[in-house]
Amino acid sequence: MNKTNYNTIIIGGGAAGFFTAINLAEQTSNHSIAILERGKDVLQKVRISGGGRCNVTHAEFEPKPLSRNYPRGEKELLGPFHSFMTGDTIAWFEERGVELKIEEDGRMFPVSNSSQTIIDCFISLARKHNIDILTSNNVASIEKTDSWKLHTKTDTFSCEHLVVTAGSSPKVWEMMRQLDHTIVNAVPSLFTFNIVDKKIIELAGIAVEARVEIPQLQLESQGPLLITHWGFSGPAILKMSAWGARELHESDYKFDLVVNWLNYISAQDCFETLAARRKDSKKQVGNEWLFDLPKRLWKYLVESISLTEKNWADCSNTDLHNLATVLTASTFAINGKSTFKEEFVTAGGVDLKEVNFKSFSSKKQDNLYLAGEILNIDAITGGFNFQNAWTGGWMIARAIGSRQ
Structure with a gap:
């Protein structure tokens, strides 16, 4: 017995x-x-x-x-x-x-x-x-x-x-x-974000130190951000998913995520760096990536505002402000979540x-x-x-x- x-x-x-x-x-x-x-x-x-x-x-x-x-x-x-x-x-x-x-x-x-x-x-x-x-x-x-x-x-x-x-x-x-x-x-807690933009998921495997926020939920996080085949992962996202578990659940995992690809560099500081690059450069914006960003990510961001084939010297202030914005405040529509690994x-x-x-x-x-x-x-x-x-x-x- x-x-x-x-x-x-x-x-x-x-x-x-x-x-x-x-x-x-x-x-x-x-x-x-x-x-x-x-x-x-x-x-x-x-x-x-x-x-x-x-x-x-x-x-x-x-x-x-x-x-x-x-x-x-x-x-x-x-x-x-x-x-x-x-x-x-x-x-x-x-x-x-x-x-x-x-x-x-x-x-x-x-x-x-x-x-x-x-x-x-x-x-x-x-x-x-x-x-x-x-x-x-x-x-x-x-x-x-x-x-x-x-x-x-x-x-x-x-x-x-x-x-x-x-x-x-x-x-x-x-x-x-x-x-x-x-x-x-x-x-759920500790999960990744599914993204609507299919173009960026073509950059799967790229990881950068970034700052992310969800303004409507007053959530923010910082750390390595990984682009995956379905959206965004990495410590920056996982930390945000944990701290905001209940708010994200209540939003039905549908919200806008704002990404600063340059981490703590502000839009104004970014603009000033871009303006300095414009002075003597006849190179195309798409072929001269800055801020140590991966080449493929830089090209994606520049292409999203139609600056790929424009020379630095020909960029207007508006062009550079637009580029500074996309580098420091790219907005992505999130639609759902995925379990982190198994x-x-x-x-x-x-x-x-x-x-x-x-x-x-x-x-x-x-x-x-x-x-x-x-x-x-x-x-x-x-x-x-x-x-x-x-x-x-x-x-x-x-x-x-x-x-x-």
Whole structure:
């Protein structure tokens, strides 16, 4: 007969679930732990994250700057980050045989460049500490009596401490509602923009440092902007999609995006540079690109205002003002969004006012803990989302472990 009674049960076999289980097992002895996963496999989001390399965390080593990368959760995570954050994550993995590296953009990956390294680490440690990993166990309902009762199709599990790390599962969210928690409805976060202008998508693959804004929604962002086969991506867009997740959802993802291809150069400063170029140059505007812009992008922008074959010396002030405008304030109609790679992140989940962030415990139910994406917390890139999972799991393990 299968064992069904545990000291702690964790619903959700993802990053936060495994990190909680392993840290709790390392802090306690004779404490039985089970992970219930509805799917056939565990750690699936870890597997696909970072293009299959797993963006474990991000090289930001101060709590306050780190917390600023969370459109939802910035205030709540500041305290927990003083207990466990990026440096602690790096040390944790290195002490268990997984070395991490920092890439130029600050993202951190295992040196192996494979998410399987993280998965193997977690599975190995779970087995070492006799943590039961119970796949194909879809929790249908949760009942609170003297202990927690979890009902699946085939079994009823019981435990003293219940940890929920089931991500943005609508079914689990509904169970949280029934346990008196408020759920902030989910909207997509961390996505790319689909563009109406078919000409610019012919420039797919070009990336530049740019400033982007949506004036009607009062949203702006800055960073690398990538032109794709469907529109715009890159950190500038992903950050904007995270910070503006709800406003963009309410706009039905239809709006005008204004791009300053020159980043922080103003239209006036741009005009003055163009005017200086006009003085002695008989070269065609289309053949002499400026501001270190990629040649193909320059030609596209110049062509859009019919200046390609005009000589610099023959350009009027109006021509140069038009060029300065298209370089610093190109406007594109956006019509829809696309999921970023295979990763799908949502804003939404258990209302943060109902969670004690000293222990990631519920303020509504005793011995209930919540971590990861089940909370209304999300970040501007995957590595920050994982750091939220590691911090939450560590804090929960410490809280439960201190009660043993």
